[in-house]
Amino acid sequence: MDQIRPFPPTDLIDQAEEEEAIRLAPAIDLKEWVVTNFLTVGGHLHNPDHDHIAELLHDNEEFLAFAWASSAAVAKKRMVLGQCEKVMFNQGGWKKARQEQQMRDWYGFVPQYLVTVDASFCEQATDHDFCALIEHELYHIGVERDEDGEAIYSEMTGLPKHYLAGHDVEEFYGVVRRWGASENVKRLVEIAKNPPFVSDFNVSACCGTCVIG
Ligand SMILES: [Zn+2]
Numbered sequence: 001m002d003q004i005r006p007f008p009p010t011d012l013i014d015q016a017e018e019e020e021a022i023r024l025a026p027a028i029d030l031k032e033w034v035v036t037n038f039l040t041v042g043g044h045l046h047n048p049d050h051d052h053i054a055e056l057l058h059d060n061e062e063f064l065a066f067a068w069a070s071s072a073a074v075a076k077k078r079m080v081l082g083q084c085e086k087v088m089f090n091q092g093g094w095k096k097a098r099q100e101q102q103m104r105d106w107y108g109f110v111p112q113y114l115v116t117v118d119a120s121f122c123e124q125a126t127d128h129d130f131c132a133l134i135e136h137e138l139y140h141i142g143v144e145r146d147e148d149g150e151a152i153y154s155e156m157t158g159l160p161k162h163y164l165a166g167h168d169v170e171e172f173y174g175v176v177r178r179w180g181a182s183e184n185v186k187r188l189v190e191i192a193k194n195p196p197f198v199s200d201f202n203v204s205a206c207c208g209t210c211v212i213g
Contacts, residue, residue, distance in 0.1 A: 005127060005130060005131075005206065005207040006029040006033045007123060008025070008123055009068070009119075012025050012070050012119055013071070013123070016070030022069055022070050023070040024069050024070070025067065025106075025119075026067055026107060027068045027117075028066075028107075030117075031064065031066045034134060034138070035054075038135065038138060039057065043206070044203075044206040045131060045198060045206060047135070052141075052143035052160035053138065053162075055160055056162060059159055062110070062112065064111055064115070065109075065111035066114075066116070067116045067117075068117060068122070069116050069119060070120065072120070072121060081117065081121045082133050082136060082137045083115070083117075083137070084113060084115045084137040084138075084164070085114050086112065086113055087111055087112060087114050115138075121133070127204065127207035131198070131203055131206075139165065140165050141165065142165025143160045143162055143163075144160075144162075169187075169188045171184075
């Protein structure tokens with residue numbers, strides 16, 4: 001089975017350049033590809049860490065949606081290549097109605113989580129870097145866990161209790177240089193010493209590079 005990874009629509013970036021603005025577009029095929037490869041048991045990149053997402057999507061396909069952005073956003077002087085947000089339109093009235101309409105026009109529903117990725121990065125990224133970006137965003141959809149690491153389920157819905165998760169490690173080089181590594185940084189260093197769990201073979205199997213080459 002040859003599967004080519006999803007690429008952003010070709011006219012998105014051109015059109016954005018013409019308009020000198022960022023353009024966004026729904027990424028329907030990206031969601032299908034993520035479900036097949038990351039969220040399905042037996043998928044080439046399947047990761048049980050995301051089982052709660054699979055379960056929530058199985059219950060309600062409106063749980064998650066994806067979008068392409070024509071270029072990176074700049075936040076806090078850093079390039080943002082991907083973003084995972086819990087869709088909440090706090091304002092009421094027409095502003096909320098307009099934003100919800102946008103979602104319905106794109107997806108046919110208002111998703112609970114929206115993952116947006118930089119199309120100009122994704123277009124040129126290696127399969128490896130593309131998959132790593134997608135998985136980074138998936139990890140932002142966290143599940144509450146008990147002391148044993150088991151997912152906690154809501155008594156009301158019977159579904160995993162999800163939340164927008166922050167990064168495992170956020171630190172300045174200067175702090176580690178001057179004060180040493182925190183427990184989280186130490187843990188990251190330990191993990192980084194091991195070879196990556198996902199092999200290039202897994203990546204090529206769901207991106208089709210070896211098939212094209
Ligand atoms: Zn992040």
